[in-house]
Amino acid sequence: MTPSEKEAAILALIRRCKRYDRSAQFELYKRFYRFGIGICLRYAQTEDEAREVLNDGFYRIFTNIEKYDEAYTFVTWARTIFVRTSIDHLRKQKNKLAYDEVEEAGDISVPDSSIDWMNAQEAAHLIQQLPPQYRAVFNLYEVDGHTHEEIGQLLGISTGTSKSNLARARQKLKGIVQDYLKSSDLTNYER
Numbered sequence: 001m002t003p004s005e006k007e008a009a010i011l012a013l014i015r016r017c018k019r020y021d022r023s024a025q026f027e028l029y030k031r032f033y034r035f036g037i038g039i040c041l042r043y044a045q046t047e048d049e050a051r052e053v054l055n056d057g058f059y060r061i062f063t064n065i066e067k068y069d070e071a072y073t074f075v076t077w078a079r080t081i082f083v084r085t086s087i088d089h090l091r092k093q094k095n096k097l098a099y100d101e102v103e104e105a106g107d108i109s110v111p112d113s114s115i116d117w118m119n120a121q122e123a124a125h126l127i128q129q130l131p132p133q134y135r136a137v138f139n140l141y142e143v144d145g146h147t148h149e150e151i152g153q154l155l156g157i158s159t160g161t162s163k164s165n166l167a168r169a170r171q172k173l174k175g176i177v178q179d180y181l182k183s184s185d186l187t188n189y190e191r
Contacts, residue, residue, distance in 0.1 A: 007073070010028075010031070010074055011070060011074075013027055013028050013031075014028070014065065014068060014070070014074060017062065017065050018065050018066055025062055028061075029058055032058075032078060033054070035075070035078070035079075036054045036057055036058065036078065036082050037050055037051070037054050039079060039082040039083060039086065040053040040054045040057065040082055040085075040086055041124070041128070042086070042124070042127070042128075042135070042139045042143060043083075043086035043087070043089070043090060043132075043135065043136055043139060044086065044089070045132055049089075052089075053082075053085055053086050053089045054082070056085050056088075056089070057078075057081050057082040057085040057086075060081050060085060061078060061081055064081075083140075083144060084154075086136075087136070087140075087154050087155065090132065090136050090155065091155065091156060093132070126173065126176050126177060126180055127139070127173065129176050130169055130172055130173060130176070131172070133165060134165055134166075134168055134169035134172060135169065136155060137151055137155070137162055137165040137166050137169055138166060138169040138170070138173070140154065140155075141162075141166050142166075148162040148163050148166070
């Protein structure tokens with residue numbers, strides 16, 4: 001199936017979803033489950049939490065499907081919904097999260113060559129170990145490409161707090177990578 005044929009098939013499925021066709025909703029859910037869970041896992045603390053956020057995201061997709069503009073790709077629209085649903089979930093937990101104000105984060109040296117071999121799944125696993133407030137800012141900035149101003153608005157924090165939490169996330173992530181390399185005895189590993 002060519003990319004244009006795939007888009008046409010998805011569009012036909014979406015049109016059926018707009019008519020409240022339950023089988024089409026189930027098919028859309030199956031087709032985009034892995035895509036959505038990948039996004040939700042970046043923000044959630046656990047897999048169960050990610051599945052809860054994913055289902056909330058699909059609920060939003062199905063209840064707002066009539067607002068989807070067919071001139072744009074469905075993937076972009078769905079990504080936005082999954083990210084915003086994840087952020088809304090974080091906002092609900094905001095009282096539990098502590099956003100740190102950090103003036104300057106120290107630098108921990110990890111040679112680039114020591115992580116060149118790392119695949120996306122391993123990197124995601126290491127990022128998942130960041131505290132929720134750092135992981136949210138890291139993902140929004142580094143993965144989703146938001147500005148600090150946008151992150152501040154999305155998370156209800158100041159721009160400075162976003163910047164400091166990103167610096168702290170990077171610092172913690174370097175430590176996590178170092179620990180991972182040491183525990184795996186991969187510090188001298190090169191492919």
